[in-house]
Amino acid sequence: MNTPTSNNTPLGVRNTFAIGIDIGGTNTVFGIVDHRGDIQYRGAISTKKHSLVEDYIDELYQAILPAIEQVGGVDFIRGIGVGAPNGNYYSGTIEYAPNLNWKGIVPFVELITKKFNLPSALTNDANAAAVGEMMYGAAKGMKDFIMITLGTGVGSGIVANGNLILGHDGFAGELGHTIILPNGRQHWGTNAKGSLEAYCSATGVRLTALELLENNKEDSLMRNYAKEEIDSRVVYDCAMQGDKIANEVYQFTGEVLGKALANFIMFSSPEAIILFGGLCKAGDLLLTPTKANMEANLLPIFKNKVKLLFSELKEADAAVLGASALVWEIKN
Amino acid sequence: MNTPTSNNTPLGVRNTFAIGIDIGGTNTVFGIVDHRGDIQYRGAISTKKHSLVEDYIDELYQAILPAIEQVGGVDFIRGIGVGAPNGNYYSGTIEYAPNLNWKGIVPFVELITKKFNLPSALTNDANAAAVGEMMYGAAKGMKDFIMITLGTGVGSGIVANGNLILGHDGFAGELGHTIILPNGRQHWGTNAKGSLEAYCSATGVRLTALELLENNKEDSLMRNYAKEEIDSRVVYDCAMQGDKIANEVYQFTGEVLGKALANFIMFSSPEAIILFGGLCKAGDLLLTPTKANMEANLLPIFKNKVKLLFSELKEADAAVLGASALVWEIKN
Numbered sequence: 040m041n042t043p044t045s046n047n048t049p050l051g052v053r054n055t056f057a058i059g060i061d062i063g064g065t066n067t068v069f070g071i072v073d074h075r076g077d078i079q080y081r082g083a084i085s086t087k088k089h090s091l092v093e094d095y096i097d098e099l100y101q102a103i104l105p106a107i108e109q110v111g112g113v114d115f116i117r118g119i120g121v122g123a124p125n126g127n128y129y130s131g132t133i134e135y136a137p138n139l140n141w142k143g144i145v146p147f148v149e150l151i152t153k154k155f156n157l158p159s160a161l162t163n164d165a166n167a168a169a170v171g172e173m174m175y176g177a178a179k180g181m182k183d184f185i186m187i188t189l190g191t192g193v194g195s196g197i198v199a200n201g202n203l204i205l206g207h208d209g210f211a212g213e214l215g216h217t218i219i220l221p222n223g224r225q226h227w228g229t230n231a232k233g234s235l236e237a238y239c240s241a242t243g244v245r246l247t248a249l250e251l252l253e254n255n256k257e258d259s260l261m262r263n264y265a266k267e268e269i270d271s272r273v274v275y276d277c278a279m280q281g282d283k284i285a286n287e288v289y290q291f292t293g294e295v296l297g298k299a300l301a302n303f304i305m306f307s308s309p310e311a312i313i314l315f316g317g318l319c320k321a322g323d324l325l326l327t328p329t330k331a332n333m334e335a336n337l338l339p340i341f342k343n344k345v346k347l348l349f350s351e352l353k354e355a356d357a358a359v360l361g362a363s364a365l366v367w368e369i370k371n
Numbered sequence: 372m373n374t375p376t377s378n379n380t381p382l383g384v385r386n387t388f389a390i391g392i393d394i395g396g397t398n399t400v401f402g403i404v405d406h407r408g409d410i411q412y413r414g415a416i417s418t419k420k421h422s423l424v425e426d427y428i429d430e431l432y433q434a435i436l437p438a439i440e441q442v443g444g445v446d447f448i449r450g451i452g453v454g455a456p457n458g459n460y461y462s463g464t465i466e467y468a469p470n471l472n473w474k475g476i477v478p479f480v481e482l483i484t485k486k487f488n489l490p491s492a493l494t495n496d497a498n499a500a501a502v503g504e505m506m507y508g509a510a511k512g513m514k515d516f517i518m519i520t521l522g523t524g525v526g527s528g529i530v531a532n533g534n535l536i537l538g539h540d541g542f543a544g545e546l547g548h549t550i551i552l553p554n555g556r557q558h559w560g561t562n563a564k565g566s567l568e569a570y571c572s573a574t575g576v577r578l579t580a581l582e583l584l585e586n587n588k589e590d591s592l593m594r595n596y597a598k599e600e601i602d603s604r605v606v607y608d609c610a611m612q613g614d615k616i617a618n619e620v621y622q623f624t625g626e627v628l629g630k631a632l633a634n635f636i637m638f639s640s641p642e643a644i645i646l647f648g649g650l651c652k653a654g655d656l657l658l659t660p661t662k663a664n665m666e667a668n669l670l671p672i673f674k675n676k677v678k679l680l681f682s683e684l685k686e687a688d689a690a691v692l693g694a695s696a697l698v699w700e701i702k703n
Contacts, residue, residue: 308538
């Protein structure tokens with residue numbers, strides 16, 4: 040057995056480690072994490088490259104193996120935690136994930152347990168991020184909070200009484216698909232009209248910008264870009280330069296998000312709502328209208344009580360940390 | 372010490388009992404409940420009569436005392452559970468209940484514990500009904516369900532992972548006040564526009580009937596009643612006689628309720644939603660449009676999975692049973 044190069048403590052008191060894996064549509068990132076939440080080794084492979092999940096797991100194994108050796112070998116690894124889109128904690132399967140190559144129901148935990156010969160657990164990526172935030176981030180010590188990820192899509196992880204709400208089938212927490220403006224904008228994937236994700240994702244922000252530019256004759260810095268170029272980053276850059284219509288995009292996005300958050304608060308009365316993901320770069324541009332609309336739509340007993348916070352974890356780290364945290368919950 | 376008249380088993384194996392108290396705006400009902408959920412003794416007093424909570428508790432004590440003696444005296448009572456509007460489990464207080472005479476924050480558990488010299492616990496009435504349903508009714512054995520009470524108002528009790536969701540402050544589960552149709556009908560009490568309660572309570576049904584009658588020139592049995600007489604009972608009677616507009620009232624009520632339930636399902640993915648309260652008398656008139664609209668607004672992964680059920684408990688019993696069930700949770 041090798042000994043970890045970075046650790047000279049005697050064998051008996053040496054920490055064990057957990058592997059955290061975050062499967063995104065494009066890339067998969069992983070880390071070897073110690074009990075304190077420090078990521079000792081990091082790595083990444085392409086998710087998209089493999090049309091067969093078995094080939095993907097083979098490459099993942101080859102990529103992680105050197106890191107496992109670095110911490111002293113497989114005997115020092117307690118297990119593997121995975122965050123994946125449409126990941127189901129109860130069944131250990133990835134089910135009909137629209138952004139992954141592997142179709143149908145993939146028995147991911149079974150496959151990875153066999154390959155690595157380590158106990159494994161899996162949940163969806165937003166739940167994993169919520170667990171990461173609870174153990175190591177802005178929700179440390181909280182028993183009731185909601186994490187909302189504002190990225191390509193809108194995901195969520197809900198914690199109540201100190202536990203993830205998974206629901207009877209493991210699919211709880213699809214807050215991005217709740218309808219906030221009935222008969223509103225049609226979602227490009229689900230066809231539902233007026234869902235949170237249709238407005239408060241990167242795509243939603245882009246669509247709002249295009250709509251406002253079309254319905255408005257005023258000058259805008261955004262008119263210097265071709266329609267195809269306008270995305271949430273362009274909106275941000277223009278808003279920061281004081282562009283009025285770009286600022287209205289955030290105003291409207293915050294209005295929809297604030298209304299949604301008010302409804303969520305009246306469901307589970309969380310201590311905090313933690314915002315996470317690419318759109319958070321907008322900072323107060325998004326936070327100010329969101330908070331105002333959230334408060335305006337709350338019953339008096341909920342007003343001015345719920346913290347609205349940005350994640351304290353690096354985006355890349357949160358999901359890996361959260362996934363790794365699942366390991367400490369696995370019953371051996 | 373008296374012995375229970377209805378129980379001839381020897382002292383050592385005799386059951387202990389729990390007192391369940393359900394505080395309504397008009398009346399308070401109570402029962403002495405055994406461990407199997409059988410209500411051994413029942414009674415009621417007026418809630419409205421007393422402007423001082425201390426006087427109310429005095430009368431409650433006098434009313435319950437004979438029943439306590441009937442089961443063998445206070446030594447056979449394990450404790451008291453209370454369901455009350457705006458009841459807070461964590462603090463044991465009733466806070467700013469709009470339909471009660473006692474204003475501000477009432478330290479109800481403290482007062483009742485002192486008077487009865489028994490451990491006591493309190494939660495809101497909808498949560499108590501949910502616990503009753505979980506222990507003795509349609510949700511028996513379920514770990515994830517939502518109970519919606521459709522009465523004078525719309526209340527809710529949410530169970531996830533086998534526990535009530537109380538939130539960080541004890542006020543979770545105000546689903547009646549979530550906004551389902553933004554900028555819709557203004558609520559008579561909260562002034563919010565488009566909340567579930569504005570449509571799916573008895574008052575909401577009445578207002579929908581009045582609106583449809585006004586915006587519609589067609590004949591209707593409901594036109595035989597004066598405006599002030601039209602309430603949810605009249606709507607029901609006319610709908611049962613085949614009245615078209617009365618049927619449209621249920622169609623619309625079910626549309627709003629179904630949309631709301633779809634959002635709730637995407638939050639906590641419950642095994643079932645249990646409907647409870649006066650409006651449930653409408654049976655399929657309400658259930659059919661509700662279910663159709665619920666399913667139509669769900670993501671595919673949730674479709675045709677969630678049971679939509681009516682409560683199996685008598686309305687009067689559910690809250691008393693649920694309140695009494697809190698007693699078995701009290702740590703002595």
